[in-house]
Every structure is written in C-alpha cells, then in structure tokens.
Amino acid sequence: MSTAWSQFYDMYASILKYFPGPHTKIYDILEDMRAYIAKRVKKNKETLDLNAPRDFIDCFLIQMEKEKGNPSSEFNTKNLELTTLNLFFAGTETVSSTLRYGFLFLMKHPEVQAKMHQEIDQVIGQNRAPNIEDRSQMPYVDAVIHEVQRVSDLIPMNVAHSVMRDTEFRGYIIPKGTEIYPLLHTVLFDPMKFKSPFAFNPENFLDENGRFKKNDAFMPFSSGKRVCLGETLARMELFLFFTTTLQRFRLKPLVDPKDIDTTPQESGFATIPPFYKLCIVPR
Numbered sequence: 001m002s003t004a005w006s007q008f009y010d011m012y013a014s015i016l017k018y019f020p021g022p023h024t025k026i027y028d029i030l031e032d033m034r035a036y037i038a039k040r041v042k043k044n045k046e047t048l049d050l051n052a053p054r055d056f057i058d059c060f061l062i063q064m065e066k067e068k069g070n071p072s073s074e075f076n077t078k079n080l081e082l083t084t085l086n087l088f089f090a091g092t093e094t095v096s097s098t099l100r101y102g103f104l105f106l107m108k109h110p111e112v113q114a115k116m117h118q119e120i121d122q123v124i125g126q127n128r129a130p131n132i133e134d135r136s137q138m139p140y141v142d143a144v145i146h147e148v149q150r151v152s153d154l155i156p157m158n159v160a161h162s163v164m165r166d167t168e169f170r171g172y173i174i175p176k177g178t179e180i181y182p183l184l185h186t187v188l189f190d191p192m193k194f195k196s197p198f199a200f201n202p203e204n205f206l207d208e209n210g211r212f213k214k215n216d217a218f219m220p221f222s223s224g225k226r227v228c229l230g231e232t233l234a235r236m237e238l239f240l241f242f243t244t245t246l247q248r249f250r251l252k253p254l255v256d257p258k259d260i261d262t263t264p265q266e267s268g269f270a271t272i273p274p275f276y277k278l279c280i281v282p283r
C-alpha cells in the first residue's frame with residue numbers, strides 16, 4: 001500500500017481499475033481477510049450467549065439482535081465484517097511497525113537504551129511485570145516512546161478527508177466535497193515546535209528537570225473528530241511492549257550503531273521501517 005505504484009494507483013484508480021496488474025492484488029488480499037472474518041462471525045453466532053459477550057463481534061451481534069426490527073439499522077452483517085476488518089487492519093500493522101522502528105532507534109542510540117534500562121530497573125525492577133500505572137512514574141521511557149512515534153512518522157499524509165462545506169483556508173476557498181490530506185509529517189517535524197525536529201532526541205519531550213513535557217504538535221494519531229479510535233490502546237500496547245522487552249533484554253545491533261541506516265523501506269500511505277537483524281541479549 002505504500003509503494004510508489006500504489007500511490008500512483010490511488011491517484012488514478014477510476015481509470016486503472018479497468019487494467020490488469022499488481023494493483024488488483026490488494027482486493028484479493030482484502031477479500032481473503034474478509035472471508036476469514038466471516039468464518040469467525042459464523043462461529044461466534046453459533047456459540048453466542050446474549051448475557052455474556054466475549055468480544056467485539058459478540059457485542060455487535062447482540063446489538064444486531066436488538067435492532068432487528070429496524071430496516072435502517074447500521075448493525076448488519078456486512079458492517080460487522082467490515083468494521084472488524086477495519087479494526088484488524090488499523091490495529092496491527094500500525095503498532096508492529098512502530099515497535100520495529102523503535103527497536104532500530106534504540107540500537108542506533110545505545111545511550112537512550114541504557115537510560116531506559118535504568119528507569120525500568122528503578123521503577124519496576126526485575127521481580128514483577130510492567131503495568132500501565134507505571135507509565136506516570138517513567139518520564140524518560142514515555143518521552144522515548146513519543147519520540148519513536150514522532151520520528152517514525154507512521155502515517156505521514158494522514159488519511160484522506162473531505163470538506164463538508166465550502167471552506168476558506170488561508171485566503172483560498174476549498175469547495176465542498178474536495179478531498180484533502182491534512183499532512184501530519186509537517187507537524188511532527190515542525191522546527192517551531194521541537195528543539196531538534198530532524199534528529200531522534202527524547203529531549204524533545206522532556207523539560208530541563210527531566211519531567212515529561214507535552215507538545216501539541218505530537219499528533220501521529222491525527223486530531224479532531226476522526227482522531228484514531230485506537231490511540232489509547234496503541235499507547236498502552238507500545239508502553240507495555242517496550243518496557244517488557246527492555247526489562248529482560250538488551251537490543252544489540254549486528255553492525256556499528258553509527259552505520260545503522262534508518263531510512264524507511266517505503267514511505268507512501270505509511271512509513272515502513274527498513275528490514276534489519278538484531279540480537280536480543282538477556283540482561
């Protein structure tokens with residue numbers, strides 16, 4: 001989805017969809033995923049207990065049951081399959097790519113990794129698993145994770161939106177219905193908002209006393225009404241994955257840290273980190 005070819009297709013889909021080529025593959029992949037979800041929905045239906053929902057699919061099925069007399073209800077099987085697919089899609093690659101980028105930055109900056117180890121040892125220690133309440137006591141780890149997300153720049157152009165009415169913006173009229181891309185990249189790298197916008201530097205999120213410093217320009221999840229639905233979940237996952245991994249392990253590169261190249265493998269719809277090898281050494 002992030003290759004130059006996909007972006008080209010995205011721009012000219014109305015014509016290119018009539019031609020054969022690699023761009024048609026994504027529809028086959030999505031159809032396979034939808035078929036997998038349809039199977040799962042069927043299994044949930046067969047074992048559903050209205051009084052004990054087990055997951056999102058069960059909750060949706062229960063709502064479908066409640067609204068079954070309403071012909072205009074949005075709670076139907078098609079929407080169940082597509083919403084589950086959407087959550088699956090939006091919730092997996094995003095967090096895993098951020099983790100992959102994060103591990104790479106930590107190998108390139110061993111001094112940052114060492115400070116994270118130190119804070120984890122002080123606050124959590126080695127005798128219990130990290131939990132989300134620890135985050136408020138760990139400004140350095142929190143700052144590193146923010147910096148990983150800022151520099152990873154996962155969805156640089158955001159997803160397409162469209163204006164719902166004629167809109168004036170900086171002296172230009174954008175007519176109703178125009179597709180717009182509210183760029184996140186320029187905000188995340190804004191030199192007016194970050195002291196080292198183009199470097200990987202957790203100090204971007206720390207004050208002079210080492211306390212976590214919020215920054216309004218931190219918006220990898222976008223903002224406004226359509227802000228990422230999974231923001232809280234993603235932030236919890238990132239904290240728990242990073243701390244749990246670093247509590248037990250040291251990430252060691254196979255090359256000299258200064259030779260690590262962090263240039264993305266692709267940068268289109270999403271920023272895809274380069275492939276790399278690492279050693280995970282028990283501490």
Ligand code: HEM
Binds near residue numbers: 094095159222227229
């Ligand atoms: C590092 C992790 C993630 C990043 C950087 C991220 C980023 C984004 C961005 C930029 C958008 C577009 C917002 C807009 O339209 O302005 C979005 C939308 C969305 N995200 Fe995430 N996301 C992440 C993780 C997740 C997770 C874990 C889930 C769910 C389990 C999720 C579910 C969604 C959904 C459902 C939408 C569409 C919301 C809507 O249109 O109302 N995301 N995300």
